[in-house]
Amino acid sequence: MHEYVNKREYKRESCQALDLADELAPLRDAFHLPEKVIYLDGNSLGARPKAALARAQEVVAQEWGQDLIRSWNKAGWFDLPARLGDKLAPLVGAKAGEIVVTDSTSINLFKVLAGALQMQANQAATANRLVIVTERSNFPTDIYMAEGLTAWLDRGYRLRLVDAPEELPAAIDKDVALVMLTHINYRTGYQHDMRATSALAHAQGALIVWDLAHSAGAVPVDLHADGADFAVGCTYKYLNGGPGAPAFAWIPGRHQETFRQPLSGWWGHATPFAMAPQFAPTAGIRRALCGTQPIASLALVECGLEVFARTSMQAIRAKSLALTDLFIALLESRCAGHPLNIVTPREHERRGSQVSVAHPHGYAVMQALIARGVIGDYREPEIMRFGFTPLYTRFVDVWDAVDILKDILDNKKYDVTEQRVAVT
Numbered sequence: 131m132h133e134y135v136n137k138r139e140y141k142r143e144s145c146q147a148l149d150l151a152d153e154l155a156p157l158r159d160a161f162h163l164p165e166k167v168i169y170l171d172g173n174s175l176g177a178r179p180k181a182a183l184a185r186a187q188e189v190v191a192q193e194w195g196q197d198l199i200r201s202w203n204k205a206g207w208f209d210l211p212a213r214l215g216d217k218l219a220p221l222v223g224a225k226a227g228e229i230v231v232t233d234s235t236s237i238n239l240f241k242v243l244a245g246a247l248q249m250q251a252n253q254a255a256t257a258n259r260l261v262i263v264t265e266r267s268n269f270p271t272d273i274y275m276a277e278g279l280t281a282w283l284d285r286g287y288r289l290r291l292v293d294a295p296e297e298l299p300a301a302i303d304k305d306v307a308l309v310m311l312t313h314i315n316y317r318t319g320y321q322h323d324m325r326a327t328s329a330l331a332h333a334q335g336a337l338i339v340w341d342l343a344h345s346a347g348a349v350p351v352d353l354h355a356d357g358a359d360f361a362v363g364c365t366y367k368y369l370n371g372g373p374g375a376p377a378f379a380w381i382p383g384r385h386q387e388t389f390r391q392p393l394s395g396w397w398g399h400a401t402p403f404a405m406a407p408q409f410a411p412t413a414g415i416r417r418a419l420c421g422t423q424p425i426a427s428l429a430l431v432e433c434g435l436e437v438f439a440r441t442s443m444q445a446i447r448a449k450s451l452a453l454t455d456l457f458i459a460l461l462e463s464r465c466a467g468h469p470l471n472i473v474t475p476r477e478h479e480r481r482g483s484q485v486s487v488a489h490p491h492g493y494a495v496m497q498a499l500i501a502r503g504v505i506g507d508y509r510e511p512e513i514m515r516f517g518f519t520p521l522y523t524r525f526v527d528v529w530d531a532v533d534i535l536k537d538i539l540d541n542k543k544y545d546v547t548e549q550r551v552a553v554t
């Protein structure tokens with residue numbers, strides 16, 4: 131992989147040259163991107179693969195419209211969650227038969243947390259452990275799901291919230307049943323060391339659950355090599371599966387036999403069409419399923435995954451770091467003097483595929499950017515998030531985005547009285 135960015139060159143032409151030399155550049159054509167928009171929010175909702183429109187048409191008109199109920203077998207609807215899981219597996223270092231694409235991240239987290247806690251409760255050595263370690267800065271739904279599950283179980287579980295990654299070694303002790311972490315923080319873009327943290331958990335006899343919402347399709351992940359126990363993640367962010375597309379759950383082969391989850395719907399049954407009055411979990415990853423899947427939405431996930439099959443996570447990562455390095459360098463050179471605070475770590479290993487920038491009027495500045503066609507988003511407190519998705523973001527987009535931001539800041543072209551909208 132060649133060096134993308136010469137940090138001393140800050141010219142639009144040099145960005146154009148980088149685009150010409152970019153081996154991923156042809157993949158941009160696989161996406162529909164609106165005119166006059168620089169889309170830097172693929173970390174929240176990925177862009178639409180062009181193929182998704184034809185696929186939606188096929189699912190609705192042919193598979194549903196013409197083939198009707200026969201499509202469960204004929205079009206492979208029934209197998210779709212596991213078949214998509216196998217396509218996603220190489221992106222996160224999973225094996226075939228270990229992932230299902232299903233439900234939402236929140237719901238998959240519920241199932242995985244419940245299964246993991248039960249595994250610990252069933253073992254004499256860990257049965258008395260009642261602590262779940264996570265971060266206060268974790269995405270709220272992850273904390274809420276753990277709160278909801280443990281309150282419901284009513285066995286005395288409690289959450290131990292750490293305020294910084296450095297506190298994890300002390301927080302993970304012999305009382306801990308489970309460590310639940312989001313690999314890349316949604317707000318700051320901080321990336322945990324999955325291998326070191328998983329080893330910390332295991333050294334104390336705890337299990338570790340990783341949320342890959344901002345990792346899958348964004349950075350190389352190697353779940354097996356890094357010693358993860360369970361993982362969940364999102365398909366509508368970097369994987370470009372479509373708004374509200376089903377999420378995924380990873381149960382490694384070594385845990386599948388002991389893994390049981392409480393949403394024991396008929397899709398997780400060994401013989402769903404035997405219509406037995408008692409639940410018996412099926413062997414393998416399908417036991418992580420609950421009920422009938424949203425086929426139209428699920429089918430579109432494949433269109434995003436097919437783009438990833440044309441490249442490698444190593445190539446994606448190299449370009450991602452080049453894009454984020456360029457953005458940071460341009461902010462520092464062209465927007466110096468403005469109260470911008472880059473909260474995303476500078477070290478490559480600690481960074482995801484976004485750059486988060488705090489500004490006292492972050493919300494108003496982001497609204498001004500969006501009005502000029504530079505779409506990022508805003509997260510409390512004060513943080514403007516810029517996501518860089520190497521499949522369709524060009525180096526020249528980075529240049530132009532900073533150019534517009536510079537104009538907005540230099541000339542105070544933002545309205546501090548801007549009213550908040552429902553989704554920021």
Ligand SMILES: *Cc1c(COP(=O)(O)O)cnc(C)c1O
Pocket residue numbers: 234235236237269271272312316341343344364377
């Ligand atoms: C985006 C995201 C979610 C979203 O969960 P949903 O159930 O899809 O709403 C959950 N956790 C993390 C860490 C996220 O970044």
